[in-house]
Amino acid sequence: MTYLQSVIKGIDAINRLLRYFAALLLMGMSAIIVYQVIVRFLTKYADIELPRWTEELARYLMIWLVFIGASLAVRYSALIGVEAISERLSKNLQKTLKILVLILSMFFFVIMIVYGFEMLGHVSAQLSPGMKLPMSIPYASVPAGGFFMLLNSTAVLLETLQGEAKRDFFKGAE
Template sequence: MLTLIKNIDRLNKVIFYFIGIMLIVMSATIAYQVFSRFTLGASLSWSEELARYLMAWVVFMGAALAIRKGELIGVEAIVDLSSDSIKKVLKLLVCIVCIAFSIFLIVKGIEMVQVVENQRSPAMRIPMTYVYASIPVSGVLMALNSIVVAIELFRKDGEK
């Protein structure tokens, strides 16, 4: 189990840097679009589309990382008022719900990718499967991170 956790954490580190690169590209594209529109008087036809598609990837991949770090928004009032044993059960329940939602994302995401299989984006002419693939890919990552969180809930304190 320790190997699985370490491998998922390594994968999460790669995803973290991938998200950073996407944010840099998105910010640079938007900045250049503003510059070209107001300074050069010419507008890029593809910049808004690229920024939108990158944002979709950033949000979905970021959600997977947030699950692992325990940074998703949640209501903690009930958990804070509970005993330690009840806290573990509630956190495990949250992990199970996250895994179920991840499976839903995987299944529906694959269906959506199949629906847009022959479509291309209007401005950049890239296959829309690249855009919609963010849904099932992040679903897999969310499920993996939820499983790791659930495992860590019940590991002994001495195990690292």
């Protein structure tokens, strides 16, 4: 196994953990939303105030889920894209275009990380209205998502340069 293959294998190990984390986020968000619906139904005619934290926590979990899911989608080429132009190109030009798009994407992910950390500095003193949670926790999803997208773009770039095929999201990394 070459060094590049071991790097890709390490990134895939991180992605296995991210998949479990995304599943936990989805389960937690779903449970909170079901709880909120039940409480709304039971208190429909009562003069009881609904818990505010449920909507807020579900929103923050969804934000984290979107960034983690997007990073996994980058790895498995599951993001939506327009391939009308690339399909008309030769195989060599398709590979060159894919490499160019990956490098541009990686540049964008670096910007996400840098400005995400800058944004954390601005919101670190703020508290969320319902749970009094530091706003740096939901906003940390931006640089974390950017980091994982950069990591997965690196794996896709290495595989593209080596000439390996795309991986299937549902099969996972072998």
